[in-house]
Amino acid sequence: MSSKNIPSAELLESVHPFPGSYQIRAIGSAEDDFEARVVAAVQEELAGPGEVDHSSRFTKGGRHVSVTLDITVQSAEQVRAIYTRIHTVPGLCLLF
Secondary structure (H helix, E strand, O other), X not given: OOOOOOOOHHHHHHHOOOOEXXXXXXXXXXXXXXXXXXXXXXXXXXOOOOOOEEEEEEOOOOOEEEXXXXXXXXXHHHHHHHHHHHOOXXXXXXXX
């Protein structure tokens, strides 16, 4: 993995079928609509317009939010591009 913890294309291809479904979870500050900004970042990397299937859960104190994204991806490189784009979202604490 790189310094941003983005899995290599080889690793992704060895454990996931492409094209197919892929799940990503991003945890960040609940301020400034983090959830919407993560969803928008993912939409920018997807081939066609449409809604990104996602859910969110706030921590008990409400300071952080976990956003789970279930997306259909075409390739390992597309997954890597999505991870890279999410890493640019302000307030991100953890991505997996």
